[in-house]
Amino acid sequence: MNIGSITSQQTASFHSNKASVNTESKPEFSINHAVEDNQTSSSAQKKSFAFNEDISNKYDVRNATFDEIVEMSNELYEAGEISFKEHVVLTFDFGRATNNLKQNAPGYITSSFDMYETSSNSNGQRDWIAEFGARASKDFMFGNLIGHQHNMKVIDILERFSR
Numbered sequence: 001m002n003i004g005s006i007t008s009q010q011t012a013s014f015h016s017n018k019a020s021v022n023t024e025s026k027p028e029f030s031i032n033h034a035v036e037d038n039q040t041s042s043s044a045q046k047k048s049f050a051f052n053e054d055i056s057n058k059y060d061v062r063n064a065t066f067d068e069i070v071e072m073s074n075e076l077y078e079a080g081e082i083s084f085k086e087h088v089v090l091t092f093d094f095g096r097a098t099n100n101l102k103q104n105a106p107g108y109i110t111s112s113f114d115m116y117e118t119s120s121n122s123n124g125q126r127d128w129i130a131e132f133g134a135r136a137s138k139d140f141m142f143g144n145l146i147g148h149q150h151n152m153k154v155i156d157i158l159e160r161f162s163r
Contacts, residue, residue, distance in 0.1 A: 051079055056161045065124045066095060072161070082157055089150050090157070129158045 059072045073090040076082045082090075094115040102109050117134030120126040136151035 051081070052160060056163060059161060060163060061129060061158045061161050062127045062163065063121075063125045064128060065120075065126075066093065069128055076157070085150070086153060086157060089154050129155055129162060132158065 055072060055075060059068055061069070061072075064072075070091050073082070073087050077084065077087040098113065098115045101115075102111070102113060116126070116131060117138060118126055118131045132151045132154045136148050136155065139145070139147035139151060
């Protein structure tokens with residue numbers, strides 16, 4: 001068997017024309033572009049810093065209700081400050097999930113069962129950094145490294161807004 005030969009079944013030639021190559025070189029670095037990029041980056045950093053400061057003043061992540069965390073997460077997500085995945089982790093309603101399990105799970109679930117790792121005060125406020133830290137520790141203890149990683153990322157986000 002001769003692999004390189006052209007057989008009678010081959011209907012097309014595999015020949016290609018030589019492509020023309022433009023050998024003109026263009027500058028890879030321009031001082032003007034570097035200055036513009038630096039100014040744009042500086043402006044974006046100032047806006048981001050101001051936005052983060054506004055969020056920090058508006059929400060107390062160490063003493064917030066779940067609804068306040070959801071509002072904060074919505075603002076951060078809409079501003080492009082957090083990813084959709086981070087938004088989902090922040091806004092998953094453990095209280096609603098707990099109630100759903102109590103009502104619909106087969107078998108008996110005690111009335112004291114709670115999916116939250118930390119307790120809230122009488123107004124429903126909790127320290128969300130401590131909550132996600134406890135979740136991350138529990139995930140790590142049970143070998144859920146992906147859950148651990150997601151919760152640690154949320155802690156990093158919340159610490160940016162901690163007073």
